[in-house]
Amino acid sequence: MNERKTVYLAIAFLILIIFYFLPQPAGLSYEGKMMLGILVFGAFLFISEALPLGMAGLLVMVIPPILGMFSPQEVFGFFGNEAVFFLIGAFMLAAGVQKSGLHQRIASYILKAFGKSSKIYILGILVLAASLSFIISEHAVVALLLPIIGISLLNVEKGSNMGKAGMIALTYGATAGSVGTLMGGARNPYTVAYLAENYGIHLSFLDWLAMALPVTLIMLPILWMIIINVHKPEEFIATKIEKKGKIENKEWIVIGVLILTFLILFTIRSWGIAVAVIIGAVLLFVFGILSWKDIEKSMPWGIILLYGGAMTLGKGLQLTGASQWLASSIVGIIGTNPYVILLILLVITVLMTELMSHAAAVALMLPIAAGMASVIGMSVLVVSMAVALAGGFGYALLMGTPGNIMTYSTGYFKQKDIMKTGVLADMIGIGVVFFMATVLWPLMGVV
């Protein structure tokens, strides 16, 4: 751990100490006050990256028992949720796709189909990355497609508009796709679990899809227009991607398992969200696509451990009444206009997600947003979903998402290039989610 990070860690603990000695605000218990302290402590750790996110998540989990706010059984019990097992199963399924090479075949089909002109090719990259993000986490999608897109752009000069547009489309496509299904990012199942645990709102895989997929479908053409208008791509000849032969048995098996998994997710609501993906993962194991070693390697424990911290924050703020207190205080300042509140929440969430991981931003914002919704009588589901979807953006800054950094590191674009498209994309994204929450979801009967 370097000196800077040690200082950040010390500052984080100083925040907790300050909260400990702060006078008790009216209407808030000691536990509530300290839970707010842990919220700020967590936010500081997530932004400063003083500790890896998973470690920060663990730390957030152990502080409430140390301060005597919750028993260890209660805190670690927050972790025991189907969303955790959904995440584990989804990572295994994703590993199966990668191991079989199915993603490469999908990439070669889509890129070939969209290879008519440079502008259409950019759309192809967006569609490809978004499609894979429906079943694989967005960051993994960027890493997997980076060599494929990189090779297809080999003839393109660094600094050319085609290079900029191609690489930006890769990360934007993955980001836009990641909100569409529960598998795209850990924040999605976290939101489902948060709503179920704290408000008794149970969302199925299909419910999420119905509410969130339109955001992806609306955002993709918008992102395409932004990219090709800001970085007008020159015509180019794509380097031909190595042609794959016939579909291999292992690929058929993965396709079959995915179809079965989605069928269960779509049709058997009573099984929740985790059972189907675990069955799928077991089948991949039984058919020899994945070995136990592969499964061990495919587990990003940081994300799973972060989940524990997120649940502790969410549940802790709710149980101690801190989220209600905070929400009432904020409403007291900004008023009770639901549209204004929603817009402010979306803007803050997007700003936060530009500065920290999507999952961390949603973990911090969800308890506040849901609390505010219940204080002013808005639909908790609508507000929570809106915040969860906005928490999946992060188009403008390199640190907005690991995909942005990975594509930037290839040298095809500069920071200012992604800023140009990203600020616009973030603003339009906020507008799209706002439209969904205020117009489309109410029309769909979501309350």
Added chain:
Amino acid sequence: MRCLIPVHQELYPKNSLKRTEKLCDEIVLLYIVDKKLMDKVQSEASYILPSFALQNVEEFILNMHRQEAEKVKNSIRNVPVELRFVKGEYYESIEREILRNSPDILMTDSHLRGLINLDAPIWIDRGGEIRECTMIVTSLRKIGKIKRAIEFAKNVCDRLSASFYIYYPNTQEKNILEPLGKIVDSARGEAVVFLKEQMQRVPEDKTLLLI
């Protein structure tokens, strides 16, 4: 003249590269892949990605940069180029290369504060043809150093077929400078030359030579 040209993905010295044929006898092309950025990629990737996805990300990115470095090298014609490909911090890498190679001049397009501390003359190229250049002398202290700097600047300007002038705003002891070059009343031309410690604010559009 042995030129050191650092190339970085955020700082691509397009103008300097164009100038090499006139200015340089040999070139050390220092292609720097930002270590902090690569570490960030690696840490983000290793945290979030399963190992299947992780394994080749860094290698692939480095390979892309190697190919780019070769492209930059091949774009320079008629001057021998030694390519150095390093993963490191921008200034540190340049500093190390200056120690290792003792270049006569460092060529770049970007005016960065940190460059001043480097132990080599620095050419900050704004592009375009250079017909005249002016050395601005603000004080005659360290006259020996000034004389050597003027010799060096004259050599650079000669190579660019540009006329060389000296601008010394003080009235005292002008005669000391007169044998070294033509004294003018104001800075002329597309390039200005400063001793690093005497550097003043310069117009954005002028090429700079800092000695």
